[in-house]
Amino acid sequence: MDKRHTKISKFLSYVLRHRPDEIGINLDSAGWVAIDWLRAASAAHGTEFTRTELDYVVEHNDKQRFAISDDGLRIRASQGHSIDVALGYESRMPPELLYHGTAERHLPGIRLHGLVKGERHHVHLSDDRGTARSVGQRHGKVIVLEVRAGEMVRAGFSFYISANGVWLTEAVPYEYLLEPDPGTHGQPN
Template sequence: MNDNERKSISKWLSLILRHSPETAGLALDTNGWVAVEELLRQSADKGHRFDRKMLEEVVVTNDKQRFAFSDDGLRIRASQGHSVSVDLQLEPCEPPEVLYHGTVPASLAAIIRDGLKAMSRQHVHLSTDRETADRVGSRRGKPTILVVRSGQMWRDGHRFYRSANGVWLADAVPPAYLEQR
């Protein structure tokens, strides 16, 4: 399978497993899972033809590890980034002292005023290093990197979660915990 095929399948999976399962005639369960066989069948019906082996290759090679199979391999879900309501069954856990968030300059004034909000997603996504935040923020232009004082937020009672692919999640980040460096 070439890079373009992998990218096309990955984008399709992001759409249906994170945002719009009904596009493929699917329904995610409470925890975001869908049966692999149903996903393959419904995707083919919508013109996105790939087999189990191709799906496994996309999951394994995805640089951000966006997708995961269930332990028995019969189901698949997105690791985070949902705009549809799912319970990923993540337990609150103590974050590193600082985390990072990449954004674009046009959003900066609102973020400084109101903090980071999940917007259309379930959580705010945070990175453990500046490089990842830079890469994420640069998808929409030249990024601005914000430092999140996550350790202090945790000590002040805010919850953090770590997704299966290592992305840190928070419900929101109030402006008092943000620095622009």
């Protein structure tokens, strides 16, 4: 995406995941808002974009962060909310292993508390190491942790998959994580 589309994408992430009140919109309980309302409120607060630009951002966002309703009238963020929404995802059986990319500096906290959702609704996991590495690189020197998701399910944990393929769970206790060996450059054995 070019600079203009990236700016729109970042704006949409902010208002649809964290602060719809900044532009005076309300999301429904599942996180949806009418596209016409979103565009009008955005323009009134200094961020104007066309429906064509919006459609382009939704379609070409590298992480597929947004979804448009089947009738084409509403939009929502696929996951990552810090506000109260019920996305309606059903519990699914994940692969035996999932991955979480993070900055190496977070390891002491992870060793104490496991992976926690923080201000978000869920911990975000990937089904491939490359995506996890890409996500973790945003935060510093990256490490990729393996999550023994199959064992977690057998122990009673639930997993969900978002519309854009991100695996979600409430928390990952440390005992279900595999850390990389120091000599493997962030790759678990």
